[in-house]
Amino acid sequence: MAQLSKHPASPAPTAPERESTGHLMLRGYIVLTLFATLAHTAVFNLLGSTGAVIAMTLLTAGILAIWIPAIAHQRPARFPWRRLPWVALAYGAFALLSVFWSQWPSATLITWALWVAVTVNALFAATMLTWQELVRALSSALKWILGLSLAIELWVALVLQHPILPNFADVPEGKIDPHIYWVRGNFFNDGRIQGIVGNAHTLSMMCLLALMVFGVLFAARVRRRGALIGWSVVALILLYKAASATSVLCGVAAGVVLVIALLMRSANRPAQRTAVYSGSALVVVAGVAGGFILRDQVLAAFGKDSDMTGRFEIWAKVWERAVAHPIIGNGYSSPWVPWDPGFAGWIVDHKLTVFHAHNMWLDVFFQLGIVGVLLMATAWAALAWRAWFFAVDRPRWDLDAKRPYSPLSLLPTMVVAALLVEGLAESAPILLWGWMLLVMFSFKIKSVPLVGVGLDERSSVLAHGEQARQVP
Known part of the structure; x- marks a missing residue:
């Protein structure tokens, strides 16, 4: 006859596993490297060009000192070599190769070294952190940018x-161009603010990125959600004061993509998804056509003139030099090095030498020709494709x-979505933090296509309540 036992076979309850001190320090170091990349202009304005180079060199050396031994101690199958963003890396290899025909070889080598540092930073963060940890690290870095900008x-x-x-x-005597200032002190007047990054548009893009990061963390029901609301309010205030029309359009694009993705998630049958795709395509085409027809009114609403604040003139000058070498370009330099003879005094805006083409595709064509454009387009198309189905496909690895x-x-x-729209008026998606996000998300989605599942995700750190088993 069966009897109830006073000695259950299951183990006694224990406290949840806590992160080790070493892993906490690793996360802190990654937050520092993300901050240095996202707010690289702040480092430049604080330390100067030499100090910024030294800081980036030391941070990259620290990454390699941590990362190389970690890879060496792993089984060969653990590091997803085949999942690396090979097209993006091929773009970097072609950029280095361009030193042989570059019209500014020293600028090519200098900026390619910066490209390596940013790429290593992105791959390191994607490798060492889970999806939730990666988003939380981005959140922490963006909070530092917002907090320091407000301060x-x-x-x-x-x-x-x-x-x-x-x-x-020291501020010189007499009147100088306001664009030369790091911070103008416009927080309590009608002028635009620039924040710690020293640029109104860059600050607004950091605010927009922060709102997206805080939003998904809030929806994931992480701890301290009240603090996320507070930081979102700070981001909205700084976004409003930065007053960047391009960032507003980027936010609209990101919002449209979010709505379409949520509609796709709610569709239970293929026919419903087809209807969502068809309706969304009509809305997007109508919106783009309406924006083009009413472009003068739209620009006026954002306080811009018909030539988009001098961009047409910049594009004309860049195109004139780009078509002279249409296949392989004039040589890599992202950003343009303003003291190099090839760029110094070429395009001047507000008494400052312009350091990019204000259009990512024209910039790539100018530097690396049609070959570079094809490589860059393939890299972004691959990320857009994977990111879309990463968002709308239900996580599955068995029959459930x-x-x-x-x-x-x-x-x-x-x-x-936000970066591709920004790339129409800026070159940020191929520079520094824009390139970092491309490489980081490309590698992470390819190596870990399910949040919280797989060899590289610790099952105790999940974005939802279900405790998923790890699958090879």
């Missing part, structure tokens, strides 16, 4: 009560077709 703007406006120049240089979606999987596709 320096208030300090300049309330304490100093006068603008400051990069490297805290009812697992919940992860809110974190929406982030890459929103970021891609």
Whole structure:
């Protein structure tokens, strides 16, 4: 006869496993490297060109000192070599090869070294962190940018009560162009603010990126959701004060993609998905056509003139030099090195040498020709394709077709939409933080296509409640 036992066979309950001190330090170091890349202009304005190079060199050396031994101690099958973003890496290899025909070889080598540092940073973060940890690291880095931007703007406006120049240089006598200032002190007037990054558009893009990151973390029900609301309010205030029309359009694009992705998630049958695709295509085409027809009114609403703040003139000058070498370009330099003879005084705006073409595709064509454009387009198309299905396909690795979606999987596709729209008026998607996000998300989605599942995801760190088993 069966009897109830007072000695159950199951183990006694234990406290959840805590992260080791070493892993916490690793996450902190990655947050530092992400901050240095996202806010590279802040490092430049604080330390100067030499200091910024030294800082990036030391951070990259630290990454390699951590990463190489970690890879060496792993089984060969653990590191996903085949999942590397090979097209993006091929673009970098072709950029280095261009030194043989570059019209500015020293600028090519300098900026290619910066490309290597940013690429290593992106691959390292994608390898060492899970999806949730990666998004949280981005959140922490963006909080530092927002917090320091708010602090320096208030300090300049309330304490100093006068603008400051990069490297805290002495302000010369007489009137100088406001674009030369690091921070202008416009927080309490009608002027645009620039924040710690020293550029209104870059600050607004950091705010937009922060809103997307905070939003998916809030939807994932992470801890301290109230703090995320507070930081979102700070991001909205800084976004409003930065007043970048391009960032507003990027936000609209990201919002449209988010709505379409949520509609796709709610569709239960193929016919419903087809209807969503068809309706979304009509709405997007109508919106683009309406924006083109009413472009003058739209630009006027954002305070822009018909030539998009001088961009048409910049594009004409870049195109004139680009078509002279249409196949392999004039030589890699992202950004353009302003003191190199090939760029110094070529295109000047507000008494400053312009350091990019204000259009990513024209910039790539100018530097690396049609070959570079094809490589760049393939890299972005591959990421856009994978990011979209990463967001809309239900996570499956067995017969269970009812697992919940992860809110974190929406982030890459929103970021891609925002950056591709930004690339029409800026070159940021091929520079520094834009390139970092391309490489990081490309590698992470390819190596870990399911949030919280797989050899590289610790099952104790999930974006949703279900405890998923790891699968090879």
